Amino acid sequence: MTGASRRSLLLGAAGAGLALPGLARAQAQYRPEYKLSVVGNRPIPFAEGAFQWAELVTQRSGGRINVKVYPGSQLVGGDQTRELVAMRQGVIDFSVFSTINIAPQVREVGLFQLPFLMPNHKALDALIGGEVGRDIFGVMERREVVPLAWGENGFREISNSKRAIRTPADLRGMKIRFAAGAIFSDIYNTLGANPVQMSFADLQPALSTGAVDGQENPINLFLAFRMDTLAQKHLTVWNYVNDPLIFCLSRSVWNSFTDADKQLVRECAEEAGRNQIALTRRGLGLDGGDDSSMQELRRRGVEVTVLTAQEKAEFARATRPVYEKWSQTVGAELVRKAEAAIRAATA
Missing domain, CATH: 3.40.190.170 (Bacterial extracellular solute-binding protein, family 7)
Known part of the structure; x- marks a missing residue:
């Protein structure tokens, strides 16, 4: 077949909506x-x-x-x-x-x-x-x-080397690491703590040397990185934000x-x-199910404090100014839509 004949065949097939062998593959040049x-x-x-x-x-x-x-x-x-x-x-x-x-x-x-x-x-x-x-x-x-x-x-829980955290006053003066975002700085400043932003790579040496007192991360990360060996002996389950x-x-x-x-x-x-x-x-004991992660925390000697609804409400009241300030940044309409969806799901 001549080059001209082949070009004619390809053009004719395309015009007729036909697929020649290998044509689709030729059109998709993957890396x-x-x-x-x-x-x-x-x-x-x-x-x-x-x-x-x-x-x-x-x-x-x-x-x-x-x-x-x-x-x-x-x-x-x-x-x-x-x-x-x-x-x-x-x-x-x-x-x-x-x-x-x-x-x-x-x-x-x-x-x-x-x-x-x-x-x-x-x-x-x-x-x-x-x-x-x-x-x-x-x-x-x-x-x-x-x-x-x-x-x-996961929900981000808070741990530290000093004491159990059950009220906003317990956070006063603590150096708490957060990953990113000015809202976290606002939250911890409002609660009387000293927020410190740093990467996860820098977190472990900072905990081991006492450069920071505590951190907030999901429980699965706490366990995987053995933060209990980095002086994190107190962990509070407060579900303050999710990621x-x-x-x-x-x-x-x-x-x-x-x-x-x-x-x-x-x-x-x-x-x-x-x-x-x-x-x-897995392992968080949701709906009365598998609580192996919670048991593992206690097995490692971590004092686990699970806040009641009333105790969470105290933290929510203390951080309400931060919530209202950042709602404007997020978008008031999106926040209202989210609040309505949550009310319907948790009623």
């Missing part, structure tokens, strides 16, 4: 590797969700979409707050974003950091599984990224995939997200 960035590493649930997503996509695409995980936010020099910017710059292709880490760039996800907005997991599920979650995904799409599924890093995760990829990468592969990537993200949420909640 040898796609980079997925995530904070931390296995075995923590946060990172596990990212690894599962990468593995599912790679396996189910037959290696056509080869996703490699770069843990510890190494593609951004360990600074997890730069992952969204790096994705928009083309440095990162896939990521599982912490809503805390991207809140400085996407003000609407700061909703989840409003102190004591969500009393329990039912409240969180009502947000990420309903209209609020869809609204936030719409906001993400306007940042040139494609959100596909929700995950969860939902968003499984995302860059708009340019998404647009390069065929429709069938887009569906494959989405389904893998949703499956990994469900698994990740289940891992995060």
